[in-house]
Amino acid sequence: MSDTSPTDGADEVAEPTEHAAEPDLVHGIAASWSHGQRVVHPSRAELVALVKTMHDDGYMMCLDLCGADYLDHPGRTLPEGIAPERFEVVVTLISHREASRVRLRVQVPESDPVVPSLFGVHPGTDAMEREVFDMFGIVFEGHPDLTRILMPEDWVGHPLRKDYDSGRIPVQFKGAPSR
Amino acid sequence: MTTTDHLHQTEDPSLTSEGRQGLASSDVNDAIARLIEKGAVLRLAEADVADETPVEVADEESMIINMGPQHPSTHGVLRIMLELRGETVLRSKPIIGYLHTGMEWTGEELSYLQGCTNVTRMDYASPLFSELAFSLTVEKLLDIEVPDRAIWIRMLMTEMNRISSHLLFMATNGMDLGAVSMMLYGWREREETLRFLEKVTGLRMNHNYIRPGGVAADLPDGWRDDVLRLMDMIPPRLDEYDTLLTGQPIWRERLQGVGVIDTETCMALGTTGPILRSTGYAWDLRRDMPYLAYDQVEFDVVVGTFGDCFDRYAIRLQEIRESIRIVHQILDRMPKGDYRIQDKKVTPPPRGRIDESMEALIHHFKIFTEGFKVPEGEAYCAVESPRGELGCYIVSDGSSHPYRMHIRGPSFVNLQTLPHLMHGALIADAVAIISSVDPILGEVDR
Numbered sequence: 001m002s003d004t005s006p007t008d009g010a011d012e013v014a015e016p017t018e019h020a021a022e023p024d025l026v027h028g029i030a031a032s033w034s035h036g037q038r039v040v041h042p043s044r045a046e047l048v049a050l051v052k053t054m055h056d057d058g059y060m061m062c063l064d065l066c067g068a069d070y071l072d073h074p075g076r077t078l079p080e081g082i083a084p085e086r087f088e089v090v091v092t093l094i095s096h097r098e099a100s101r102v103r104l105r106v107q108v109p110e111s112d113p114v115v116p117s118l119f120g121v122h123p124g125t126d127a128m129e130r131e132v133f134d135m136f137g138i139v140f141e142g143h144p145d146l147t148r149i150l151m152p153e154d155w156v157g158h159p160l161r162k163d164y165d166s167g168r169i170p171v172q173f174k175g176a177p178s179r
Numbered sequence: 180m181t182t183t184d185h186l187h188q189t190e191d192p193s194l195t196s197e198g199r200q201g202l203a204s205s206d207v208n209d210a211i212a213r214l215i216e217k218g219a220v221l222r223l224a225e226a227d228v229a230d231e232t233p234v235e236v237a238d239e240e241s242m243i244i245n246m247g248p249q250h251p252s253t254h255g256v257l258r259i260m261l262e263l264r265g266e267t268v269l270r271s272k273p274i275i276g277y278l279h280t281g282m283e284w285t286g287e288e289l290s291y292l293q294g295c296t297n298v299t300r301m302d303y304a305s306p307l308f309s310e311l312a313f314s315l316t317v318e319k320l321l322d323i324e325v326p327d328r329a330i331w332i333r334m335l336m337t338e339m340n341r342i343s344s345h346l347l348f349m350a351t352n353g354m355d356l357g358a359v360s361m362m363l364y365g366w367r368e369r370e371e372t373l374r375f376l377e378k379v380t381g382l383r384m385n386h387n388y389i390r391p392g393g394v395a396a397d398l399p400d401g402w403r404d405d406v407l408r409l410m411d412m413i414p415p416r417l418d419e420y421d422t423l424l425t426g427q428p429i430w431r432e433r434l435q436g437v438g439v440i441d442t443e444t445c446m447a448l449g450t451t452g453p454i455l456r457s458t459g460y461a462w463d464l465r466r467d468m469p470y471l472a473y474d475q476v477e478f479d480v481v482v483g484t485f486g487d488c489f490d491r492y493a494i495r496l497q498e499i500r501e502s503i504r505i506v507h508q509i510l511d512r513m514p515k516g517d518y519r520i521q522d523k524k525v526t527p528p529p530r531g532r533i534d535e536s537m538e539a540l541i542h543h544f545k546i547f548t549e550g551f552k553v554p555e556g557e558a559y560c561a562v563e564s565p566r567g568e569l570g571c572y573i574v575s576d577g578s579s580h581p582y583r584m585h586i587r588g589p590s591f592v593n594l595q596t597l598p599h600l601m602h603g604a605l606i607a608d609a610v611a612i613i614s615s616v617d618p619i620l621g622e623v624d625r
Contacts, residue, residue, distance in 0.1 A: 124449030
């Protein structure tokens with residue numbers, strides 16, 4: 001029985017205490033640490049190649065793929081050389097061999113919200129990419145069936161976008177304040 | 180049915196008592212190619228079906244039929260579009276969204292203190308796990324450590340919840356396959372477990388008990404006796420289930436060799452939990468990436484051999500026994516002390532202080548109206564829920580509300596295995612397969 005103290009997070013990796021002068025890179029791509037978790041910041045063009053390389057490195061399972069809309073919060077901390085864009089696609093990969101997770105944060109501009117699909121490397125991203133498309137309107141190029149998944153097929157708009165008017169549909173109760 | 184010993188953990192988590200269960204990358208690549216080529220997933224828009232436009236089907240004898248959303252075996256409101264030839268399922272497509280209420284959006288509207296009331300309603304069969312994942316993520320962003328007692332109370336409560344969730348699976352799995360007495364037994368035992376959860380948290384379900392900073396209240400007087408009574412009651416009942424189902428020829432006929440999946444496919448699809456373990460791959464976050472104090476308790480990770488519905492049933496049954504083993508260790512080791520962090524930033528002052536001190540009153544008021552602020556950043560934390568890896572991703576912009584709150588629901592991801600499990604199966608087996616995936620639609624649709 002080990003006497004290690006209880007941990008609050010599953011994937012605490014020993015973060016290097018002294019940050020070296022040269023930039024932090026993973027497979028030649030800018031990376032950073034967030035609360036002891038590894039984060040890599042590939043561009044859209046680098047994404048699929050990076051995920052493939054990491055797949056061969058043992059990051060064989062894609063746990064999660066979600067979107068985020070930074071419309072109201074543009075000034076977030078990113079490593080040098082990464083220009084913040086409105087949208088972000090966040091991919092979480094796991095290596096069972098090393099028992100560690102890596103998070104990829106891909107910047108997606110508002111003017112051209114298109115990201116290459118990871119379906120060819122991780123077929124499990126099928127539903128997740130559909131959800132991001134549904135909620136944020138980010139298009140995944142190469143996805144076999146990019147349709148709405150949670151909202152009805154004829155729905156207009158993408159509900160998790162920060163500029164989506166959530167009070168757009170009148171409430172069908174008597175006496176409810178109209179907007 | 181094999182188990183791997185928690186204490187004999189080697190540096191390689193894929194090593195089991197049955198030899199190495201690891202994966203070479205190329206095997207997974209083969210599986211990915213197979214998955215993409217085989218075409219078990221029906222790629223068909225609902226509108227096309229509604230318009231009665233000629234649908235491209237394999238031949239004239241096949242037809243497309245909808246199962247659900249009101250079908251009793253679909254565990255809530257899941258619809259599956261099936262392409263059938265006679266009674267054989269060719270391709271299928273799960274259609275979800277009927278329970279979508281925008282809970283991730285609601286999560287952005289609620290403060291961190293209120294957030295648990297929201298996430299707890301996602302997976303309503305195991306609500307404490309969503310609360311735990313949410314709380315761990317917020318605590319990571321706040322960079323605080325909860326007291327020992329809170330950690331052990333969280334373990335006790337989540338293990339009790341795992342027992343109740345698996346008992347519910349036993350009940351519904353029995354019901355789906357026509358073993359109605361199993362349904363009654365399963366609900367009966369689950370209710371006993373929920374009674375304990377109710378005594379501690381005040382509610383049978385949707386507890387809002389695990390909160391950032393600890394738990395909502397200390398364990399009530401006499402909790403130990405209640406747990407002991409349950410721990411004495413449940414094991415003989417599990418043996419009854421064994422007698423009723425495990426060895427029963429009809430039960431085995433319905434489940435063995437039905438809905439077979441292999442490890443490589445699971446890896447490619449991101450499947451976790453009992454479905455992944457049923458393929459013989461020993462991966463359990465409690466053992467392999469321990470959170471709370473799971474590195475200090477002894478338990479086995481239960482794995483299957485064939486990856487069929489029977490293995491998934493047997494794994495869940497055995498996991499109840501393992502949870503009971505963990506609960507016994509928690510009873511022996513429950514530390515004394517605070518049940519929540521005494522950090523004034525996140526914890527409201529005790530009731531008594533409010534009467535004496537103006538500052539405490541203001542502080543109390545501020546916490547409940549404004550909420551506490553969380554430093555800017557983003558984090559992902561995951562726990563092993565009864566259905567697999569339940570993760571929570573939160574982006575904070577420094578205010579008292581999450582800027583983005585995302586839950587990685589294991590049911591949502593695991594549901595993608597359905598077309599592959601059902602490919603080539605009979606429609607009667609489809610019911611057994613849906614049941615063995617054990618999806619909770621509240622978590623799928625969020």
